[in-house]
Each structure stands twice: as structure tokens, then as C-alpha cells.
Amino acid sequence: MQYKRKESFRYTFTEPCKATFRLIKDAHGLTEKEISNKGICEIIDISPHGLKIFTEFSIAIDKQIHVEINFTLDESPIDLVGEFVWSHRKINGYEYGINLPEDTYTEQFIINELKNVRRKSLDMRK
Template sequence: MLYKRNEYFRYTFDEPNEATFRLIKDASESSPEEISKKGKCLIIDISPNGVKMYTELFIAIEKLNHVELQVTLDEMPISLIGEFVWSHRKNVGYEYGVRFIDGEKRESLIISELKNRRKKEMESKK
């Protein structure tokens, strides 16, 4: 599976952004079946098509490959559904690459929220 890590637009957080995730059984359903409780994670960077997240929990991505993330980039909480495409072991915890599988509405929402967040960051630095 080819993963476009160097895509055009990727926002890296100065401080990782807190989020929650839960593993789901089938992401193609309108209301996916939950197969885990919510866990905490940190979003390291995000693009309209995917995210790099960190958690202390090990996830066997070969078997449990769908995830739902709950994240607030600026003001609006966003629910994002994706599939794991890679994992890396860290000293304490794991990093995972997630590719989103839901459509264009999600892309425009992520871009809009990141623009608002960046605008506020720039105004606070003045």
C-alpha cells in the first residue's frame, strides 16, 4: 500500500494536539461497530487526507486496522474515520499513520479549522 507522506499540505503542531480514538470493526458502515473503549492519543501532524498520531498503547494494525479519531483543531470537535497504514515503535509508546477514508466534506472542514487555528496563533504572536 503506497502512502503519500510528502503530500502538499501537512500541518505540524508546535505542541501535539490531544485527541481520543477508538478502534472500530468496519468503517464502511454508517454507524461503525466499536471494538474498543476510547483511548487517549496525541496528534503530531495532520493533513486533509491523514494524520500521524502517538499513543502509549500498542495496536495490532494488521488485525485492527480501522479507527475513529475525535479531535478539536480549533473550536469544532471533528470525528474522523480512517485506517492504519504504518506504525513505529518509540521509546515509550507508538506512532501510527492513519489515512482518512471519508470524503470531501472532511477535507474542507480540516482545512477550515486549521486556517482558523493558524490565524489565531499568528494574532497571538503580535
């Protein structure tokens, strides 16, 4: 795994964030061709450029490298298309690293949602 020195930050959830995913065949074409039904996963950590998920499903990432992830951090639903970069077998499932394409709007949106989540968690402690 390559270390990204320019990565602004990575937020690790105390409780994983629930999400759904589906594998897609062509993320760069005019139409996205679905090749799987939706599956359930948990987001372990996230940054503006990628995320780490956990699921019970084994995915052949060398064959199917694009994935659509749907989740909500604070209030707004987020739909992202990313690319698998690595996988690790765990006792009761698999962890996957997903790289997100560079998109300034999406990066800023993720940062703002994470700030809201953090503020709310700090307010609950008071």
C-alpha cells in the same frame, strides 16, 4: 511508506493536539461495531488525507485497521474514521499513520480549521 505527490500540505503541530480514539470492527458496514474503549492519543501532524498520532498503546494494525478519532482543532469537534497504514515503536509509546477516506467536505473543513488555528497563533505573537 508511499510518498503522496498530490498531497496539498501537512500541518505539524508545535504542541501535539489532544485526541481520543477507539478501534472499530466494521467501518464500512451499516453499523460500526466498537471493539475497544476510548484511548487517549496526540495528533502530531495532520493533512486533509491523513494524520500521524502518538499513543502509549500497542495496536495490532494488521488485525484492526479502522479507527475513529475525536478531536478539536479550533472550535468545532471533529470525528473521523480512518484506516491504519503504518506503525513505529518509540521509546515511550507508538506512532501510527492513519489514512482518511476521500471526502471533499471533510477535507475542506480540516483545511479551514487549520487556517483558523494558524491565524490565532500568529495573532498571539503580535
